[in-house]
Amino acid sequence: MLLPLFMVPEALTELAQDPIASILGIEAQADLSNPSHTFCPGHKCQSRTDTDLTKPIKPNMEPGISNQSFIFSYTDFTLLGFPGISRWRPLLAIPFFSIYLVILSGNSLLICLICIKKTLHSPMYFLISLLFAINITSITTTLPKFLLDLLFHLNQVSLTGCLLQMFVIYFVTACESTVLLLMSSDRYVAICRPLRYHNIMTTSFLAWLTVIVIIRNCLLICPLIVLISMVQFCRSNVILNFACENMALLSLGCGDTTKPQIAGLIVRIIATVLDGSLLLISYSTILYTAMKTATGKSRHKALNTCGTHLLVAMVVYLCALASTIVQRMETSISTDIKNLFIALYLIIPALLNPFIYGFRVSEIRKSLLGYWRERKNVFSSS
Secondary structure, eight states, rough: OOOOOOOTTTTTTHHTHHHHHHTTTOOBBBOTTOOOEESSSSSSEESOOOOOOOSSSOOOOOTOOOTTTTOOOOOEEOOOOOOOOOGGGGHHHHHHHHHHHHHHHHHHHHHHHHHHHHGOSSSSHHHHHHHHHHHHHHHHHHHHHHHHHHHHHOEEHHHHHHHHOOOOOOOOHHHHHHHHHHHHHHHHHHHHHHGHHHHHHHHHHHHHHHHHHHHHHHHHHHHHHHHHHHHHHOOOOOOOSSSHHHHHHHHHSSSSSSSHHHHHHHHHHHIIIIHHHHHHHHHHHHHHHHHHHHHHHHHEEEEEHHHHHHHHHHHHHHHHHHHHHHHHHOOOSSSSHHHHHHHHHHHHHHHHHHHHHHHHHHHHHHHHHHHHHHHHHHHHHH
């Protein structure tokens, strides 16, 4: 579910003062008597009469070689997240690193707790721990690389590395949507078919579900990555994002990029609209059954558990929807705002999920309190 550089070539002093040029570490030399300036924004150099890296680059060609017969594509890129921030750029590492530590510690703690406590060895908690693992994977794929860029300017990435990062991001976000759907199915069986729950939700069945999730999302994401890899990237080698996002990368492509754009839209539709619709149908049936048959504490427990899962699903899908809408708005939204929404899409679910499940699910909350008391007694006795 899942996503403009500006340089003033009037004088060398103005070029040296350009904040984005300083971010990229561009060293340019220009002949002021010659209106054509040569510069190197990355690993490739091209001669052009303007220095806006977001405009298509027209490579020098020998006489007699047509545009149709000339093949040119960048294979190395520069990731430039939040390009509008230049002077205090390293300070961005402080909040992002703090958030990364909180996400790692919170999700890892609950995964370990579910593995240790035998009372939490059930299908629902297995799926919850799988969701926590997805949170760790999605954030680890992007934030460490961005932190290296902020602190040490290590923002170079090859096309292969970029496509690999893109695959992991979209794969884990699609898996997140699928796991949320499986969690709704688990609650459906538990509430609507309680007598058959243990016969249906077996360990072998969960293993098969995990394999199906992996295969389904690989088949969903791989065609998109293959189509993007076939695009010629000749406009620029600077990706105005802190991660390899398909819209940011395709904006650098030459020629027709309709197929990968359609493939990306299909992935979004399946991972959000289709899965989200099935999830709503499942929870609607669950709530109807719970209100009709369950009474007292049973009804309260069913509604509380389903409400927790629905809250997590709403956070994920609303963040995905907001990010998608902002990325599709071409001119009215700045690049920094688009970067911010992608960051929020990746960070907010991973940051909130441990707190939501830790406070709202009574079994996890009791296990956390019991674990805390055990650690406290050990330290006090020593």
